[in-house]
Amino acid sequence: MGEVAEYVAGLHEPARSAIEGVFFIAREVVPDVEEGRSYGMPALRYAGKPLLAVVEAKTHIGLYPFSPAVIEEAADVLEGFDRRKGTIRFTPEHQLPEEAVRRLVGLRRDEIDAASGRRRA
Structure with missing residues (x-):
């Protein structure tokens, strides 16, 4: 089990489903991710760089x-x-729309590709 899967398995509902949903969408947008850690958080990594972390806080869920x-x-x-400089906050009752997650993940993937000189097919 990877860092993200282990983290999600340890969560309670309704946060588990909300966080699991974001990671599911992220994997659809960027299938070739790896699980790891970034800034101490369980995260999906792409091309060796942090792509996305989603963690439960006391009063919200943070997407990084x-x-x-x-x-x-x-x-x-x-x-x-x-929204803050490096995070978007949401709750299980007011989740990020799928369109927003797809856009964030796609933009971050493109940013990583541009910085590393990778070209998408």
């Missing part, structure tokens, strides 16, 4: 795309959600 630029670029699909 490891890029303030990605959060800024996706602001139009994040209306109504608390």
Whole structure:
């Protein structure tokens, strides 16, 4: 079991389903991810770089795309959600729309590709 799977398995509902859903979508957008840790959080990694972490906090769930630029670029699909420089906060009752997760993950993947000189087919 990887870092992300182990972390999710240890969560209680309804946070487990909400977090599991975000990771599921992320894996659909970027199938060639690996599980690991970034900044002490269980995270999906792509091309050796952190792609996304989603962790439960006391009053919310934090999604970390490891890029303030990605959060800024996706602001139009994040209306109504608390955003900070490096995180988006949501709750199991007010989850991020699938479109927003797909956009964040795609933008972060593209950012990693651009920084490493990778080209997508």
